[in-house]
Amino acid sequence: MLKKYKVNGGFDEMLCATTGVRGHYQKFHKSFEKMKPAEFDAKREAIDTAFLRQGITFNVYGDAQGAEKIFPFDLLPRIIPQKEWELLERGLAQRITALNLFLHDIYHEQKILKDGIIPEFYVLSARHFRREFVGFNVPKDIYIHICGTDLIRDKDGNYLVLEDNGRCPSGVSYVLENRRAMKRAFPGMFEGIGVRPVENYAQELLKSLKYIAPHGMADPTVVLLTPGAYNSAYFEHTYLARQMGIDIVEGRDLLLKDQHVFMRTTKGLKPVHVIYRRIDDDFIDPTVFRKDSMLGVPGLVNAYRAGNVSLANSIGTGLADDKVMYYFVPRMIKYYLDQDPILPNVPTYLASEKDDMKYILENLPNLVVKAANESGGYGMLMGPKASKAEIEKFRKLVIAEPRNYIAQPMIYLSQHPTYCDGKFEGRHIDLRPFILSGERVSIIPGGLTRVALTKGSLVVNSSQGGGSKDTWVLYGDE
Amino acid sequence: MLSRVANSLYWMARYIERAENIARIVDVNLQLLLDMRNLDEKKLIEYWEPIVQATGDDEAFFKAHPHATGQAVTEFLVFQPENPNSIFQCICSARENARMVRDQITTELWEELNRIYLFIRSPEARKVWDRSPSEFFQEIKSASLHVIGIINATMVHDEGWWFVQAGQFLERADKTTRILDVRHRSLPERGLPAAINQTEAVEWSAVLRSCSAWDAYKTIYGADVHPRLIAELLLLDDSFPRSLRFCVRELNRAVRHISGAQEGYFCNDADKLTGRFLAELQFSSVEEFFEVGLHQYLDDAQLKLNNIGVALFNAYIYQPFHHPDETHMVQQEEQQQQSMKAEL
Numbered sequence: 001m002l003k004k005y006k007v008n009g010g011f012d013e014m015l016c017a018t019t020g021v022r023g024h025y026q027k028f029h030k031s032f033e034k035m036k037p038a039e040f041d042a043k044r045e046a047i048d049t050a051f052l053r054q055g056i057t058f059n060v061y062g063d064a065q066g067a068e069k070i071f072p073f074d075l076l077p078r079i080i081p082q083k084e085w086e087l088l089e090r091g092l093a094q095r096i097t098a099l100n101l102f103l104h105d106i107y108h109e110q111k112i113l114k115d116g117i118i119p120e121f122y123v124l125s126a127r128h129f130r131r132e133f134v135g136f137n138v139p140k141d142i143y144i145h146i147c148g149t150d151l152i153r154d155k156d157g158n159y160l161v162l163e164d165n166g167r168c169p170s171g172v173s174y175v176l177e178n179r180r181a182m183k184r185a186f187p188g189m190f191e192g193i194g195v196r197p198v199e200n201y202a203q204e205l206l207k208s209l210k211y212i213a214p215h216g217m218a219d220p221t222v223v224l225l226t227p228g229a230y231n232s233a234y235f236e237h238t239y240l241a242r243q244m245g246i247d248i249v250e251g252r253d254l255l256l257k258d259q260h261v262f263m264r265t266t267k268g269l270k271p272v273h274v275i276y277r278r279i280d281d282d283f284i285d286p287t288v289f290r291k292d293s294m295l296g297v298p299g300l301v302n303a304y305r306a307g308n309v310s311l312a313n314s315i316g317t318g319l320a321d322d323k324v325m326y327y328f329v330p331r332m333i334k335y336y337l338d339q340d341p342i343l344p345n346v347p348t349y350l351a352s353e354k355d356d357m358k359y360i361l362e363n364l365p366n367l368v369v370k371a372a373n374e375s376g377g378y379g380m381l382m383g384p385k386a387s388k389a390e391i392e393k394f395r396k397l398v399i400a401e402p403r404n405y406i407a408q409p410m411i412y413l414s415q416h417p418t419y420c421d422g423k424f425e426g427r428h429i430d431l432r433p434f435i436l437s438g439e440r441v442s443i444i445p446g447g448l449t450r451v452a453l454t455k456g457s458l459v460v461n462s463s464q465g466g467g468s469k470d471t472w473v474l475y476g477d478e
Numbered sequence: 479m480l481s482r483v484a485n486s487l488y489w490m491a492r493y494i495e496r497a498e499n500i501a502r503i504v505d506v507n508l509q510l511l512l513d514m515r516n517l518d519e520k521k522l523i524e525y526w527e528p529i530v531q532a533t534g535d536d537e538a539f540f541k542a543h544p545h546a547t548g549q550a551v552t553e554f555l556v557f558q559p560e561n562p563n564s565i566f567q568c569i570c571s572a573r574e575n576a577r578m579v580r581d582q583i584t585t586e587l588w589e590e591l592n593r594i595y596l597f598i599r600s601p602e603a604r605k606v607w608d609r610s611p612s613e614f615f616q617e618i619k620s621a622s623l624h625v626i627g628i629i630n631a632t633m634v635h636d637e638g639w640w641f642v643q644a645g646q647f648l649e650r651a652d653k654t655t656r657i658l659d660v661r662h663r664s665l666p667e668r669g670l671p672a673a674i675n676q677t678e679a680v681e682w683s684a685v686l687r688s689c690s691a692w693d694a695y696k697t698i699y700g701a702d703v704h705p706r707l708i709a710e711l712l713l714l715d716d717s718f719p720r721s722l723r724f725c726v727r728e729l730n731r732a733v734r735h736i737s738g739a740q741e742g743y744f745c746n747d748a749d750k751l752t753g754r755f756l757a758e759l760q761f762s763s764v765e766e767f768f769e770v771g772l773h774q775y776l777d778d779a780q781l782k783l784n785n786i787g788v789a790l791f792n793a794y795i796y797q798p799f800h801h802p803d804e805t806h807m808v809q810q811e812e813q814q815q816q817s818m819k820a821e822l
Contacts, residue, residue, distance in 0.1 A: 052596065053589050053592060053593060053596070054585070054588070054589060054592070055577070055580070055588065055589075055592050229574070229577055229578050234577075235580075238577075238580035238581040239580075239581075241581040242580070242581035247480055247483075247581075248581050249480065250482065252482070253480050253481070253482050263480060264480065264481045264482075265479055265480055265481060266479050266480075266481055266484045266637065266641075266736070266794040266795075267479075
């Protein structure tokens with residue numbers, strides 16, 4: 001079925017322009033070619049229907065009917081050979097270790113600032129730096145318990161880190177559901193090819209959450225705090241809660257008494273010890289952060305400070321998400337671990353630095369400009385694809401608020417054969433692995449491969465027409 | 479169990495039961511019209527009016543429609559999104575409540591609720607309706623029965639399941655009294671009804687069929703239709719699963735499982751009111767109901783059921799805390815999404 005497929009420049013995950021199908025795709029390719037187009041179509045439709053029927057959807061905002069859409073799923077899996085995955089695993093573990101050390105340092109001695117490795121100004125001006133928590137000890141000294149780090153590959157196939165999501169990364173439920181769908185559609189393939197399973201993510205997550213229970217409690221009550229059924233990731237929240245066998249609560253289900261957290265049950269109040277919160281810092285406690293928040297729990301931060309309840313992720317981790325902090329991660333790795341980064345960053349320019357600013361302004365049409373604290377493909381300029389007016393708009397924005405902008409060269413993400421309108425074409429992809437920090441660091445093999453379904457598009461976000469693929473990490477290299 | 483979860487399970491059950499009951503009422507009455515002759519507009523309106531009243535939404539209806547024409551009534555009860563108790567909205571609400579507690583219900587249950595939800599929102603639903611209303615109602619009724627079956631066969635019969643039971647039987651009890659009340663105008667205000675003519679018999683048998691009670695009636699009483707016997711079956715029969723007594727008995731079982739109170743004792747108003755109502759039904763005869771007047775009695779019964787619902791809410795769900803304004807909350811949930819970096 002892939003006979004007509006063409007590698008049109010850039011790095012293709014599956015096919016090499018000169019040598020054909022890459023080694024780690026050989027087995028898959030062989031069984032895939034045996035399939036008839038009609039059979040493939042039937043499987044594709046069955047999966048779409050199943051996703052809709054199961055309500056594996058995300059909410060579309062601004063739709064009065066509350067419409068839900070399925071997150072488009074492409075049947076061709078992205079395959080990663082063992083050797084490559086080992087490298088990624090080591091690189092990601094190194095990175096999360098450095099980030100946790102960095103957060104500890106910033107919320108305590110601030111040695112990295114005093115030693116002049118990172119200019120103080122950048123940290124103190126970061127939107128998500130929570131100065132209220134300087135000097136506060138988080139349980140087991142872990143700040144980011146769940147991290148989603150976005151990786152991309154450049155035109156030579158080198159893996160690069162695009163950004164770290166250290167607040168409430170989402171998407172892992174799609175990893176698990178995509179795998180289930182693939183197993184149903186291609187039951188024969190998995191054993192023959194040797195794909196590492198992803199099923200135990202929920203157990204690992206629960207283990208990490210229990211690990212931070214207050215006062216070293218043996219059997220803590222863990223809950224997942226959701227903003228509610230209207231949040232776009234609500235499906236994921238219910239999914240994870242169900243997989244872990246814990247209660248999913250909304251802010252209104254919780255209340256505080258003498259600095260302890262309780263949930264309202266039909267049998268009265270029940271104590272809560274660990275909260276996996278999928279609510280941002282800003283909304284979590286109206287008495288401390290946003291006063292108008294109705295999603296949070298008044299007094300929660302007090303209980304947290306008193307050590308009676310643990311939060312994952314900790315408050316204040318948004319600092320590590322700041323795209324300006326991202327620039328300094330290689331320096332953190334060097335400073336705290338005395339190692340060279342295994343996974344490099346994308347070259348980045350800070351608009352606040354004089355030389356960088358000059359470079360940015362001179363090269364705007366060739367650069368990607370990003371706001372330091374935006375996500376989901378918002379607040380971004382893709383220079384080479386933008387109109388003159390858009391470029392000028394960003395020029396003004398960058399000059400007005402240099403601290404809030406970074407720029408990077410345009411990276412042509414790697415491509416992957418993807419089913420589009422009846423044929424297979426190359427589409428750009430990225431990878432979001434999920435890293436858990438508990439007693440040890442554990443990473444679910446693979447992660448979420450997102451694919452930009454629009455031809456030529458480099459934006460993989462679901463809000464911008466992105467879809468996903470199953471990600472197979474092999475036991476071997478072929 | 480979280481109070482909010484108990485509340486959602488309870489309402490999920492109520493809404494799905496409500497959708498089924500409305501489907502039966504409209505279905506039976508549409509078919510009944512086919513048997514009637516010499517119907518002018520006035521008669522038609524007289525015919526449909528009590529049906530709107532049976533759903534308890536007459537006020538909302540007459541605000542939107544001056545006359546209870548067949549077209550207006552069916553549209554109002556089946557599709558109208560503005561009517562919170564239209565079949566369409568009942569299905570949406572049942573599914574929305576299920577979605578709130580997606581982690582607490584089984585996959586099978588969720589998928590069936592989601593299936594009927596996707597159906598009723600699809601253009602296909604209108605097509606089926608236009609082709610054959612009866613086929614449409616069949617779809618709704620079997621979805622509801624399917625849901626009830628799945629609940630019993632796949633859910634753990636723990637506290638949550640008992641809240642489902644409470645919701646289901648409370649709703650069913652209420653709807654049975656309302657359906658029986660549809661023909662009250664043909665009855666004397668007080669006292670036993672006289673023998674009825676053939677047209678009336680057809681109308682009364684429609685009451686039975688609206689409660690899926692036609693087969694049960696024939697088995698117990700034979701083919702002769704009489705309002706007194708119909709009332710006896712629908713109110714006091716101990717083994718017919720839609721009779722008031724049966725429903726209140728099941729409701730009583732549910733509230734006692736939830737509270738843990740033994741039979742004959744109570745530990746909150748829900749236990750007390752349910753037990754008292756059940757005793758009344760167990761130790762009454764239908765003649766006594768006709769003595770106070772059937773319509774009056776049914777009104778009282780509905781009030782009692784309502785009070786039990788309120789008592790359940792007060793005992794398990796309601797907690798004296800600030801109830802935020804719903805729209806504001808929706809906005810924030812969305813806003814948080816916009817501001818959250820790590821969203822997909």
